[in-house]
Amino acid sequence: MFSRYFPILEWGRTYDRPALTSDLMAAVIVTIMLIPQSLAYAMLAGLPPVVGLYASILPLFAYAVFGTSRTLAVGPVAVVSLMTASAVGAIATPGTAEYWEAAITLAALSGVMLVVLGLLRLGFLANLLSHPVISGFISASGILIATSQLKHILGVKAGGETWPEMLEGLARAIANTNAATLAVGVPATLFLFWVRKGLKPALQRLGLSPRAAEMVAKAGPVAAVAASILAVIGFELEGRGVSVVGAIPQGLPPFALPLTEPGLLQALWVPALLISIIGFVESVSVAQTLAAKRRQRIAPDQELIGLGAANLASAFSGGYPITGGFARSVVNFDAGAQTPAAGAYTAVGIALASLFLTPLLFHLPHATLAATIIVAVLSLVDVKTPRVLWGYSKADFTAHAATIIFTLVAGVEMGVIAGVAVGLMLYLWRASRPHAAIVGRVPGTQHFRNVERHKVLTLPHFLTIRVDESLTYLNARWLEEYVLEQVAERPALRHVVLMASAVNAIDASGLESLEAINHRLVAGGIVLHLSEVKGPVMDRLRRSHFLDDLSGDVFLSQDNAFAELALRTGEIADPPDPLEARGLI
């Protein structure tokens, strides 16, 4: 029970030397990858780059204690950084102390929400984000992020929250492009693209193993950072208008306290909730994918607590909202991390970097960080999904498209909300119109099939309706309408059988509709029967008055119902061919 909330007690007991070696190895590689990423994503969030390092130290320890994934690497990620910029940018100006404090508060709020959701076991709420909505949101975020970084490549000032605003701002600013900045940004971007696509095959041709080639390629951004720092120093590019990171306070993260002003909390709680859920969904899918590869399991509700603790740790050490990142977790996994201790070792690496490396980053151009971000996020843009969804399901395509459009034109928060709302509306719409079929008997068998799809036998005094859905409040009204409509069309009818083989549950509203149908059919001289009611459904019906009031019987099988009622109404249950030929099919 206790170790459920402290997974470290589980894996810590069997921690041994081989695990230590693997974890240390993985930590070195992830650290190298994480330093430029952390700086870049903090910049994307509108914060001083060093905040990215702060957000990559204590949270990793916290996740190591509370997280259930063996290989998830937490820290600043692109989408959550964008959401932070959007939320905090609405109430403070980037670069000010208020902005940083609001970002810290956002991390604390998000941490508290995640822990509470985890303790209440409400992880299922993340299900509200369907795959098409998530994929649309990530794609659109990728486009937004890449566009937002173009100004750093061009060396201009341009703002904008939404995509049209950003494009407009860039169009107005493009005339002021700074040539020196462009001379850094464009090569850096091209180099990083090549590192991503071309370096690994090249290294393999040189004889490296695929895994080693992969690892070396991941260090590409570090090379870009080093090269551009040298270029800035060597060519004195700062004098030519290249914007650099500048002085970074050297040392460990400061102790910080989130603000508790009611007005601020009120402004931030919705974004904090959205960041929590998006972060959780992203993180859990990465964690699940990696766990499945080694036949391990993660516990989603405990993951909420793990991520919540990591965000609280981020807040109290001057960081901003974080979550599990896809790219770094895959690197961690591929580099052989065995336990969450690898994350703790990574944290030590980042801490060392923030103690000793920050002076070296003075001359790091913003353009290089922007190039890192652009190359990283463009891989998030998924151009195949819309076409696949269009072919498979128009409803899913609609939710996907709505999410993309709202995210681009109305911002990340509205994008998530619109995606959830459209997805839910379409779901409820379908749930309120379930599939039902009039069924008849396949001649010579005990099978009953849809009259519209099969050549089957039906009888004029006797109608069987198969409802292919649980009877819930969402479709209760539909059920009444559907049954009464079918009955109204058949004046000769004397018996109606509801075949419940696909009814997995009947809630109170569904029961009330069944009662209403029963009463109305009785008033019209028609007897209502049920058939093939499932065990748990029958158990529950016995706790109500419905079975006492039901005018007809409950048949164990539809075949029994057909035989028995055909006998009662004086019709032949399995007639010879001539009857079929008379059009009773």
Place this chain on the structure above:
Amino acid sequence: MFSRYFPILEWGRTYDRPALTSDLMAAVIVTIMLIPQSLAYAMLAGLPPVVGLYASILPLFAYAVFGTSRTLAVGPVAVVSLMTASAVGAIATPGTAEYWEAAITLAALSGVMLVVLGLLRLGFLANLLSHPVISGFISASGILIATSQLKHILGVKAGGETWPEMLEGLARAIANTNAATLAVGVPATLFLFWVRKGLKPALQRLGLSPRAAEMVAKAGPVAAVAASILAVIGFELEGRGVSVVGAIPQGLPPFALPLTEPGLLQALWVPALLISIIGFVESVSVAQTLAAKRRQRIAPDQELIGLGAANLASAFSGGYPITGGFARSVVNFDAGAQTPAAGAYTAVGIALASLFLTPLLFHLPHATLAATIIVAVLSLVDVKTPRVLWGYSKADFTAHAATIIFTLVAGVEMGVIAGVAVGLMLYLWRASRPHAAIVGRVPGTQHFRNVERHKVLTLPHFLTIRVDESLTYLNARWLEEYVLEQVAERPALRHVVLMASAVNAIDASGLESLEAINHRLVAGGIVLHLSEVKGPVMDRLRRSHFLDDLSGDVFLSQDNAFAELALRTGEIADPPDPLEARGLI
């Protein structure tokens, strides 16, 4: 197509003398019943009583043109009047011109929303209100309304929006009770209760037919109104502190224009939406119940347009939000109304009353109107439902109880919102954890049943999972977890069959989860098969790549799958008893 939006073109074509006679007869009875009710409900809404008459004239014409129910009687009703008082009371003071204008604006907003919902065919959104939520809301509203009227019976001033506030206000004011008012209010209340329960049997004993007795009993409130006016005049009760209706402007409804201030519209749009949906749900259930009795049909989406037109008509003639009322519709039906023309004749009756009767109402005590309301709404309080729900379904009970509690302590709007939210949360929670079973073969048959409920045959290399739910984004994550957990527990496994006999649909998220399961099982050396996939589901799967990627086969029947795979793995599909005895069950 045209007559779909103008149902009057349908029934108007065959309108004849017998229908005219029936409709006129019904109109007279409904008019007599509607006059005191309209005055009382307007008072409940915080408006001058005459506004209730205004809201009972033009809207009835509008509904006669656009409505699809033959017998629904629209006008002021208790619950919507309470919601109006709550919404408008939050932004204006009862008795002022601003208050009345805001009520008119609320009716206009609600009318526009209803028409738009109808044109977009969004009536299914009303499904979000489950039966337990509606019943809880109506019960709690009845308690709120009855409590709010006690001050008129006591002749004191007391306020309060929520139940605790009202009780506190009454407790503080009770010392100031006006004896004369009490002397009018208490007898009126007792008389009306007796009219409701005891008059009809008494009249029947006197030889009246049950229907005639029912009709006469409905005129009881008119008798109470007349008697109390005479009492006020005769005993000069106004001098003793009995509050009366006073001067009512004589004449037809004024032409009114709703306000269009953005601030006002912003404050009213949420209440307007809730009033629209509650009014629609109440109205449609009454209309459906009555239509079914005569085997008629109503068109819910056109009902939205009908009610919307009626509310717009109310707004433009100085009225407030209205809907179809239960009691008056039943009276209309029982009195023999054949077509919506009966509503138009009722409107003429009310118009005549507002032209000529209003001077007579000068001395009508507020206490009598309050008694009318109390007796009417206490029948809304349903004390049986909570117990029934508790026995049948804890989830439905929870939604019911939450609605009652929130309505009483946080007001009508929060009550509806909380009821919908709790109901939806519980639904989504269940939908995200569907029922699934490991199934095995019932020996000697082709049937496959849950291993936990039946003595069935399973094989160690071969697992069949039956999922009793459509695969949607709400349960996609659950599906992955469930299947992989089952697999992780069975190291000898080589084949997994997903039996899809209860899977009515697979959305894009469900498909993606199936793909993920397939890939992960392949990685673990396990082959995934499907069986009993329904026709429409199979059609859709064929439009994706899933069937190409699927490591195993799609079997038409589970029996085929069992026989074929038992053969492939070298196990016997239908073994002799000894094998069963070895514990393979």
